[in-house]
Amino acid sequence: MVEAFKGQLALLKELQAIDLDLHALKNKLTELPIRIADKKHEYEAVNDRITALKTELEETEHNRRTDEKDAEAATVHLREREAKLYAIKTNKEYQAALKEISEGKRANREREDRVIQAMERIEELKKEIEQLQGEFAEKEAAYKSAREEIGKEEAEIQKKIEAETARKPEIEKGLDKESLRKYNVVRGRYPDALVGVISGICQGCSRRVPPQLFNELLKQTGVKVCPNCQRLIFVAEAAPEEDDEE
Numbered sequence: 399m400v401e402a403f404k405g406q407l408a409l410l411k412e413l414q415a416i417d418l419d420l421h422a423l424k425n426k427l428t429e430l431p432i433r434i435a436d437k438k439h440e441y442e443a444v445n446d447r448i449t450a451l452k453t454e455l456e457e458t459e460h461n462r463r464t465d466e467k468d469a470e471a472a473t474v475h476l477r478e479r480e481a482k483l484y485a486i487k488t489n490k491e492y493q494a495a496l497k498e499i500s501e502g503k504r505a506n507r508e509r510e511d512r513v514i515q516a517m518e519r520i521e522e523l524k525k526e527i528e529q530l531q532g533e534f535a536e537k538e539a540a541y542k543s544a545r546e547e548i549g550k551e552e553a554e555i556q557k558k559i560e561a562e563t564a565r566k567p568e569i570e571k572g573l574d575k576e577s578l579r580k581y582n583v584v585r586g587r588y589p590d591a592l593v594g595v596i597s598g599i600c601q602g603c604s605r606r607v608p609p610q611l612f613n614e615l616l617k618q619t620g621v622k623v624c625p626n627c628q629r630l631i632f633v634a635e636a637a638p639e640e641d642d643e644e
Contacts, residue, residue, distance in 0.1 A: 407576055407621065407632055413569045413581065414592045416562050421589045423559050430552055434544040435526045442543040444534045448527060455523040462516035469509040476502045577621060584629055592621070594634025601634065603627035 441485050486492045570578055584591035595604035598612050605626045607615075615622055615633045624631045 402617050403620055409572050409596055410577065410581060410592050410621065410630070413573070414585075414590065415565065416565055416587060416602050417567070417585060417591075419560060420562050423555050423562070425481040426555055427552065430548045430555075434541065434548055437537070437541045437544050441534070441537040444530055444537055446471060448530050448618050451523055451527050451530070454518060455527065458516050458519050458523065462513055462520065465513050470511070472502055472509070478582065483486050487527070512592050531619045552631070580621070580623070580630060583641060584623075588627070588629060590629070592632070593624075595624075600624045600626060600631055602628065602629040602631070 434607060476499055479495060483495055486495055581591050589601060593600060597605055598606050600607055603626045607624060611622060612630055621630045
């Protein structure tokens with residue numbers, strides 16, 4: 399009876415060792431994207447900034463071209479109006495024409511000022527975009543390198559997961575169905591479904607098991623359940639000599 403229990407316990411321990419390895423490996427998989435998140439964020443932030451600057455550059459160049467065309471057309475119109483001043487017969491019409499010409503020249507000066515400001519801004523934008531493109535190339539390379547490294551690590555982890563998973567059926571085959579069923583049920587709640595009891599203390603929940611239950615554990619006739627955390631428990635220290643003799 400004791401030997402049979404020890405055999406089942408050994409298999410449970412081996413099965414749990416595999417499951418704990420699988421649990422750790424799967425946790426590593428979920429952590430991999432987090433490790434490159436910062437590099438991806440930096441890379442995307444620079445890219446977004448470049449896109450925004452290019453949009454502003456296009457708008458600024460469009461506005462500059464519009465003002466240049468409007469200023470050119472307005473200049474032609476003002477020259478025509480000035481040439482016709484002397485043909486105006488009444489003072490009222492003459493004053494109105496002078497006002498129109500004055501306002502037209504003021505509007506053209508504003509256009510010219512905007513063109514100059516736009517040219518200055520275009521130069522600034524081009525320089526900033528050029529600088530950011532160099533920074534972007536570095537961050538993109540760092541991100542791609544990190545992604546490639548993570549990809550290799552992910553492949554290695556997946557390979558280990560497959561290898562560990564392949565070991566499980568043979569071990570499960572050696573366990574009695576009830577022990578395996580209990581183990582799988584408890585493992586749905588805890589990664590460490592099977593824990594030892596040392597000096598009467600469950601190593602899963604750190605609480606003392608009832609004396610009667612502890613005495614049952616000492617007989618080594620089967621895995622029991624901790625009444626506090628519901629994990630499967632066994633005595634992790636050597637049983638007394640008189641029990642071994644029995």
